[in-house]
Every structure is written in structure tokens, then in C-alpha cells.
Amino acid sequence: AQTVTQSxxxxxxxxxxxxxxxxxxxxxxxxxxxxxxxxxxxRQMILVIRQEAYKQQNATENRFSVNFQxxxxxxxxxxxxxxxxxxxxxxxxxSRKTSYDKVIFGPGTSLSVIP
Amino acid sequence: xxxxxxxxxxxxxxxxxxxxxxxDPISEHNRLYWYRQTLGQGPEFLTYFxxxxxxxxxxxxxxxxxxxxxxxxxxxxxxxxxxxxDSAMYLCASSLGLNSSTDTQYFGPGTRLTVL
Numbered sequence: 001a002q003t004v005t006q007s008x009x010x011x012x013x014x015x016x017x018x019x020x021x022x023x024x025x026x027x028x029x030x031x032x033x034x035x036x037x038x039x040x041x042x043r044q045m046i047l048v049i050r051q052e053a054y055k056q057q058n059a060t061e062n063r064f065s066v067n068f069q070x071x072x073x074x075x076x077x078x079x080x081x082x083x084x085x086x087x088x089x090x091x092x093x094x095s096r097k098t099s100y101d102k103v104i105f106g107p108g109t110s111l112s113v114i115p
Numbered sequence: 116x117x118x119x120x121x122x123x124x125x126x127x128x129x130x131x132x133x134x135x136x137x138x139d140p141i142s143e144h145n146r147l148y149w150y151r152q153t154l155g156q157g158p159e160f161l162t163y164f165x166x167x168x169x170x171x172x173x174x175x176x177x178x179x180x181x182x183x184x185x186x187x188x189x190x191x192x193x194x195x196x197x198x199x200x201d202s203a204m205y206l207c208a209s210s211l212g213l214n215s216s217t218d219t220q221y222f223g224p225g226t227r228l229t230v231l
Contacts, residue, residue: 004157043224044118044119044222044223044224044225045158045206045222046222047219047220050219091157091158093157102148102160102163102171102173103148103158103160103220104160105157105158105159106157107155107156107157108155108156108157
């Protein structure tokens with residue numbers, strides 16, 4: 001069975017600063033996908049960034065980037081130049097494939113961006 | 116494109132009553148997923164459909180739960196004889212269902228169920 005762990009229940013960061021959210025996972029699969037989802041207060045969950053396990057290069061999306069360490073089964077999210085709109089729950093997630101398989105979510109990290 | 120919609124947004128019911136939720140996916144999306152999210156936790160997979168076929172059900176989906184997608188478009192999730200432990204946010208997601216690494220699950224706003 002696959003599991004996703006996020007050891008930081010809550011974090012805060014000053015506006016314009018950089019913050020890193022941690023995630024570890026466990027799987028026996030060799031080919032899989034990892035995701036970071038964002039769930040703002042009372043709003044819909046949206047995909048922030050995805051990483052394909054067989055790709056060595058870390059994914060980036062504008063101010064968001066990941067540090068994917070396959071051997072260590074670690075997948076952290078770095079948010080640069082934090083903005084007030086980044087305040088949200090962030091979920092690390094795993095899928096054996098992409099959308100045609102269920103997504104397994106971690107417990108989440110609540111991020112607050114402080115003005 | 117109006118995104119994934121869910122109805123109702125909130126439902127309060129008494130223990131033992133039946134409830135039904137509806138999800139309208141993004142048009143032309145072949146796959147539809149149901150998740151349950153309890154307070155302070157990440158969503159947990161319940162079931163998913165490829166068009167009208169229900170392809171997988173989680174063991175979380177007891178026999179009191181049933182989901183349908185009769186014409187491969189909208190889906191309903193029914194909970195019979197609700198229990199207080201059923202209180203949660205029920206999330207629906209849809210995707211094109213392509214065998215592609217770029218396919219994405221889009222989530223709806225959820226239905227928050229409170230069982231008294």
C-alpha cells in the first residue's frame with residue numbers, strides 16, 4: 001500500500017520570503033506520479049505542481065518548485081516570493097499513474113503567509 | 116467551461132436518514148472520482164467511474180454507500196441510514212481520462228455533510 005506523510009501540520013512565512021514544505025512517501029512502485037495540491041480556505045482544491053517519478057529533473061511552475069529525491073522517497077515543495085494568496089492547506093499526493101488512478105493524499109500542511 | 120459543480124454545498128441531516136449528493140463534471144471528462152475529506156485530513160478515495168462504468172471502490176465505501184453515473188455524465192452518491200461518522204466533506208473530481216501524464220483531476224467545491 002502507498003502512504004504519504006507530511007510532518008509539518010502548520011507553517012508560516014513572511015510575505016515575499018521563501019518556504020519549503022516537506023513530504024515523504026512509501027511505495028513499492030517504480031513508475032508513479034507525485035503532486036502538490038492547494039486548498040485555499042473555503043475554496044476548491046487545485047493542482048499546483050506534478051512530478052513524474054522517472055524524470056530526474058525537478059518540476060517547476062513559476063514560483064513553485066519541487067525537490068524530488070527518489071531514493072529517499074522525499075518530495076518537498078518550495079514556494080518563492082510568498083504571496084498572501086498562497087495561504088492555504090497544501091496536500092502532497094501520490095498516484096500510480098496520472099488521473100486514471102486514484103490519488104492518495106497526505107494529511108496536509110496549513111500554510112499562513114503573514115503580511 | 117464552468118468547472119466541476121456539486122449540489123448541495125451543505126447538507127444537515129439526522130442520523131438514520133438517507134442523503135444523495137450530485138456531481139456534474141466538466142463536460143467531455145470521461146473519468147469521475149469521489150473522495151471524502153474529514154476535518155484536518157487529506158481527501159480519501161472512495162470510488163471512480165470511467166464513463167458509466169464504476170471501475171474501483173474503496174473499502175471505505177460500505178454497503179450503505181452507493182454511487183452511480185447512469186449516462187456517463189453527472190454522478191450521484193447516496194448514503195443510506197446515515198451515521199454521525201459519515202459527517203465529512205464529499206469531494207468530486209473529473210478528468211479527461213487520457214492515458215497521458217498531463218491529464219489532471221479537477222475538483223469541485225464539495226458537499227459538506229453534517230449528521231446530527
